[in-house]
Amino acid sequence: MIEVKDIFFTYPNNVKALKGVSLNIREGDFVAIMGQNGAGKTTLVKHFNGLLKPTKGAVIVNGVDTREESVAKLSRGVGFVFQNPDNQLFCETVEEEVAFALRNFGFEDKIVQKRVEWAINLLGLAKHRQSSPFMLSGGERKRVALASVLAWNPDVVILDEPTIGQDYKQKEKLRQFIVQLNAQGKTVVVVTHDVEFVAECNPRVVLMAQGEIVVDGDAKHVLTNAKLVTKASIVPPQISQIFMGLTDLGLPIDIIDVYEARDILLDFLGGDL
């Protein structure tokens, strides 16, 4: 689906943001790209819909080299939700905002209406449909940006820091929603710092530091490796921190889920209950 072949990227101010990154994202993958501020995460995913073209190396999306295709065409298949919704929103009402791309892609009015309705309800924005996006709270604006991309139903959805400013309920909805999208065969790429969110989603994790990929594996294994996560300026999830302190008792270390943790502890204490 997305093949990244040993890419390098240098910004015009000579900052070398990517230094030889190779990555293969398959159809239906759910990948979290994690790492410290400035590690190159956003630079990397901006290559997935052709917003940036590699200085060296190649990115192949659905068999097409991104250097040979327009961003407009690529984004029909690869939807990108930006980190800061203010970089994305500009219409006068939430409804228009969500309809904008659909109209641009040339969908019929009837379908536009249906899709807008669907996306607005999905993200709990119904009561704000006539509001100006700029009157909404930060978390709400973030959801408008998300709705406007999901509305055109791209095969790949890239979410840059989707949980910023979201409360727990919204995060839980987002998680269920991503899991659902993924179950329908969509490819989901999330760029995030939010370890607890990743621990709950349990996706494939690509950890980056200083323009390179440090490790690529299951969340369970990556996030419980104290050495690797520290290198990427990540703090292990709380459950994993707890279990790191219990290894003397012979308990496993690769635990990130609350309920798995409970079962293991209850099992351990089993005889006494």
Place this chain on the structure above:
Amino acid sequence: MDDILCESRTVNKTLAIINTLDLKYTYPGGTAPSLVDVSLTIGKGDYVILTGPSGCGKTTLCRCLNGLIPHFYSGKLEGEIEVASLMVPEHSIYELARHVGLVFQNPENQLFALSVEKDVAFGLENLGMPREDMRARVDWALQMTGIYDLRERAPHELSGGQQQRVAIACVLAMKPDIMVLDEPTSFLDPLGAQKIFEVIGDLNKKLGITVILVEHRLDLASEYANHVIVMDEGKVVLDGKPLDVFDSESARLIGVGIPKATRLYQALRQGGVHLDRVPVNSQEATLLLQEVLTRDRG
């Protein structure tokens, strides 16, 4: 409101630094009030986490604390609000700013000078402080926030975490009694965020600055706080000590992001295992579990 929680927390009103009574506010053109009958007491030296679903009124409440409401945002404000012994509607933003410092979510919105120390000095220049005093105050603020070495760098060249520390230093240089931070770490990686929480925790502990931290990521923030306020739909719905608030049924129902350590405690309790206390961070949980696991093993 949850009565038990309110009783568990007794603040001596004479030591209060913020008092609100039936505070109600509607933005200009707003159809419904954004704050509804908010009555709060925050003690001097408290470290408060203010949390709740997005759009619940957290930021609006913060805007009342430094007078942006009602002096900058018009609209309709009812009830009473007293901050650092000043009735907010009767004092200008300029006066209030000397007592209440505000740090925004995105430091880029706050920094503009060509060097870190110029940015930190800006507020003091506005106060007309003599040069020597200003120099000393700037250096002190840079040291407290651990960015003295960055003083000659341009803020826009720094990392997000460094920029946020500059923003905190700018506010700290004014020596406020109260610091209000509106999701100051949401753009930072977890280690960067942890450093910011440590800096804020230090300012609270060493200097006695009252901290009001608006935050969703309670896993990282909760170990420093002694007071948690949860808002929902413009109202204060929970107000008490962290462990009482996190372990309450209402917190779960409102959708507060209860720390995983507390969640594990609850899950174990359902399974019949009781830890001695409610842990709010991983260190506490580890210690409590070590006790139970070694004891019950014999």
